[in-house]
Amino acid sequence: MSEGPAGPRQRCPGRTRVSKDQRTITDDQWRQAELIWDYHQMQHGLLPVDVAIGLGSHDLGVAARSAELYRAGLFPTLVFTGGNSPTTAKVFPRGEAVHFRDHAIELGVPAEAILLEPDAANTSQNITFSRAVLAASGVRSTTVLLVSKPYMERRSFATARKVWPDVEILCASEPLEFDDYLKSIGDEKLVLDMLVGDLQRVIEYPKLGFAIEQEVPEDVHAACESLIHDGFTSRLIAS
Structure with missing residues (x-):
C-alpha cells in the first residue's frame, strides 16, 4: 500500500460500496476490472518533489x-x-x-x-x-x-x-478503492471502457515510441481480452 501525507489507501468516508444489485456489470467483469485497476496504480510512496x-x-x-x-x-x-x-x-x-x-x-x-x-x-x-x-x-x-x-x-x-x-x-491519484471510484463517477461502462483503453495503450504505445515498456502480467492480459470480448471497447485505439 502506498503511504504519504494522507496515509495509506483506504475507503473515503461517506462513500458506500456498490452493491451487486446496483451493478450493471457481472461479478466476473467486476473481478477482471478490479485486477486491471490494481495494475494501473503504481503504488509509489509520496515524497517532497520540485x-x-x-x-x-x-x-x-x-x-x-x-x-x-x-x-x-x-x-x-x-x-x-x-x-x-x-x-x-x-x-x-x-x-x-x-x-x-x-x-x-x-x-x-x-x-x-x-x-x-x-x-x-x-x-x-x-x-x-x-x-x-x-x-x-x-x-x-x-x-x-x-x-x-x-x-x-x-x-x-x-x-x-x-x-x-x-x-x-x-x-x-485519489486514494480510492475500485468500488468507491465507480460510485463517484456513476458510470460503470465508461470506467471499464477507460480501464481497458488505458491498458491497451500501456501495451501498444511503447511499440509506437510513445512510452517506455511496462511488464503486464498474464492474468491482467487475460482480463483485458475478456472485457474487450464483452464489449468494453469504446476507448480502444482506432485500428
Whole structure:
C-alpha cells in the first residue's frame, strides 16, 4: 500500500460500496476490472518533489488530490495541463486545466503557486507542454509528481519516462478503492471502457515510441481480452 501525507489507501468516508444489485456489470467483469485497476496504480510512496503536474481529464478528483498534496507541503509549484476532449468539452467548457486550477484555488491553493498549460490534447503533450511552461517560468525540476486518475498512473508514468527521461517521476491519484471510484463517477461502462483503453495503450504505445515498456502480467492480459470480448471497447485505439 502506498503511504504519504494522507496515509495509506483506504475507503473515503461517506462513500458506500456498490452493491451487486446496483451493478450493471457481472461479478466476473467486476473481478477482471478490479485486477486491471490494481495494475494501473503504481503504488509509489509520496515524497517532497520540485513540482507536481495535474493531468487534465473528466475527473475533478485530480484537482482535489493535487490541492490536498500541495497543502501537505509536498511541492511548491503545481501545473495543471489539458485542453479538451470529447469526454470533457461539455463538462469543462473553458478547458480541463482552467477548471482544475479554479477548483484547486477554491480548495486553498494560492493562485500564484499554479501554472497553466491549456493546450495539451494527449498525455505526451501534457508532459512535454508542461515541461516547457516550467522552463519558461524558470522553475527547475529534477523530481516531478504526476497526479492523475487512479487508472492512469501507469500510462502517465510510462509516457513521462519516455518524453522526460532525465527527471525522477512519482505518481499519485485519489486514494480510492475500485468500488468507491465507480460510485463517484456513476458510470460503470465508461470506467471499464477507460480501464481497458488505458491498458491497451500501456501495451501498444511503447511499440509506437510513445512510452517506455511496462511488464503486464498474464492474468491482467487475460482480463483485458475478456472485457474487450464483452464489449468494453469504446476507448480502444482506432485500428
